[in-house]
Amino acid sequence: MRRVRYESTGGPLLLEEAPVPEPAAGELLVRCEAVGVTLPVVRKVAEAAEPIALGGELAGEVVAVGEGVTRFRTGDRVTGLCFGHGYADFAVLHETMASPVPEKATAVDAVALVRSGLVAYGALEAARPEPGESVLVTAAASGVGHLAVQLARARGAGRVVGAVSDPAKADFVRSLGADDCVPYGDGRWGDPVDCVLDAVGGDLLTPAVAALAAHGRLVAYSSGGGTVQAYDLLVGAKSVIGFQMALIARGRPELYERWRHELWRLFAEGTLRPAVHGEFALEDAAQAHEAIETRSNLGKVVLRP
Known part of the structure; x- marks a missing residue:
């Protein structure tokens, strides 16, 4: 599969071939359809002393599940926060960080709306x-x-x-x-x-x-x-x-779920309209980061593996 990484503070971002990860216990393997680019990740690339895995919000289809997973199965559409390599064709999500994507919503809707x-x-x-x-x-x-x-x-x-x-x-x-x-x-x-x-x-x-x-x-x-x-x-x-x-997600999961349901309700009725500034291919991840760094984006910046 393809994956974006970098080798030193400030980049550049590089596209490489990497093995498809295997889901561990409690994890989902997701074929990424959309990945949200966030300011914290962009800042870490520019400032962190050591290179980090480019994670963040993603949405796509579950293609495999690890031992003990009970809430999802292969074929489900999910969105969630990835703490490993998320700028990739495939990524792993922990089950507790994943939530379903409604039938009438796209993967881009999900990464622009949920997190x-x-x-x-x-x-x-x-x-x-x-x-x-x-x-x-x-x-x-x-x-x-x-x-x-x-x-x-x-x-x-x-x-x-x-x-x-x-x-x-x-x-x-x-x-x-x-x-x-x-x-x-x-x-x-x-x-x-x-x-x-x-x-x-x-x-x-x-x-x-x-x-x-x-x-x-x-x-x-x-x-x-x-x-x-x-x-x-x-x-x-x-x-x-x-x-x-993160404190809400870890400490008050019932509140996290209630807020998530309310977001999808407002989306379904047309009250909440997520805007997408641009959809970038993985090989154009540097351009996606530039949109955030220069504050030129109007709405969410999204990668489309």
Whole structure:
């Protein structure tokens, strides 16, 4: 089979031949039909001291199962998070990380919706906006952000604002249901909001906190780090809440499943529309990473083995 790897920090990404993996106990072997490209993986390629396996979200058909697997069988269509080599024709998923793909959904729908949608849904749950409150989403055109904008609207937000790196993304963000779209620029993002969902972190945390109204909540779910000054929280009785999807998946699987079912329900009724920036072949994985690195993507970036 074909597989993408790299040998040193920063790449380049290389396409190689590798043996088809065998599923161990509790694992599924999946023929990959779509693989989601994520910012954390792109950052690790650029920054990690040692090369990592290029994993992430994938969707496809189960072609073999390991010992003890009870929830799936060959022929099932699944999506899930792969911690090994996922940029490949075949990959293994642990049974606990896999979920079924509905009959009328495609593999691309699945990788664009499920993991990114769960992060967006969870971040919004952590913010707990009341009906009519305002929500600002940073990285609003990203794989997670464009779903967060739609979910905030579906939840009854009175005003939804998207913040983006490039003003050229404004029409796309407004098409998702945002009332306004603002560039990061100097951090002046209009009227204060009740909630901020921040996927960027770093230097953007300070203006994101400043964008909050009194008693506002910022949910930080970025891998970009950053520092918040306590005084900036005290003067407006503001809160910063950290959110990590892995803790929900491991510690509260029943909640994880409930959120996943809700995402597919909203998708089926047309309320939630995952957008795909581009579908790249495995040999074009470097171009897919570049779309993320340059922040040029509008929606999810997907590999199609």
